[in-house]
Amino acid sequence: MEVRKTPDNRHRRTRRGVVGIESAIVLIAFVIVAAALSFVVLNMGFSTTQKAKSTITSGLGEASSAVEIAGQVTAKGNTTASKIDAYTIPIKLASGGSSIDITSSKTAVKYFSKSVTYDNIFKGVLASSTYTDMDSAMTAAVTASYISAKPGVGSGPSATGAFIYFTTNVNNNSIIDAGEQAVLAVAYKNADRPAALDQVTAELILSSGAPLTVIRNVPTITDTVLNLG
Missing domain, CATH: 1.20.5 (Single alpha-helices involved in coiled-coils or other helix-helix interfaces)
Incomplete structure (x- = not known):
């Protein structure tokens, strides 16, 4: 088994x-x-x-631009010549933007109309004081040698120029901070003054951000103060 x-x-x-x-x-x-x-x-x-x-x-x-328009664009009309002697663009820091340096070495203003074109007419910043009207700012610009004479007075400036002045400047410097408001002013020499139906364009070029381009049409010159919108 x-x-x-x-x-x-x-x-x-x-x-x-x-x-x-x-x-x-x-x-x-x-x-x-x-x-x-x-x-x-x-x-x-x-x-x-x-x-x-x-x-x-x-x-x-x-x-996006570092600054934006902060109100109405206003022009100084010359009813005798039927032309504009100067105009201003109020500007402020764009919403949510950082402070921006506007010194002449970091800023440029390109200007053109139907008759003239300039690559850069920016002269500088009036930062030591604030101004409540265009006329007093023009006087200070003459003192600072940004323009040779007040526009619309006599032969006017020898060259068309632009400068920035402050209506509100907390730190009294050439930097636009939050809460501050500045004005870009363009003063014309007599030969460059735009007349009714002309179109003027100012392009503010800063060290950062896109340029701020402001285009306005010149209305009929019927008053010394004109609202360009």
Whole structure:
């Protein structure tokens, strides 16, 4: 009679246990590697998103002007000559914008009409005082040698020029801060004065942001003070 040997069940269970532990170790290793790769991918994603945000913010800042018009554009009319002697554009810091330096080395004013074109007529800033009207600011500009004479008086200035004066200046410097208001003034020499139906364009170019372009049509000269809108 043949005697069959019974398999050793304890040995079989031991081998199955070792295989299970090895599988668990491999699975844990895969999980750790996957977690590490996920962290790297997420970190790269966050970094890319931050760079994209910075680029977009910078682009928006350059696409928008640092300053904006803060009221009505007003002109000084010469009813005798039927022309404009000078005009002013009130400006202030754009909403949410940072302070901007408007010194002559960092600012330019391009001007053109139907008859003349100038690449830069900006002369400087009257920052030591504030002014309540165009006439007193023109007098100060003559003293500062920004223009040679007051526009509309005698032969007027020898050259068309632009300057900035403040109506509100907290720090008495050449930087427009939040809450301050300045005025861009253009004074014409007699030969450059625009007449009725002419179109005048002033482009204020600053060290940052897009230029502020102001286009106005000259109405019929019927008064010494004209609202250009």
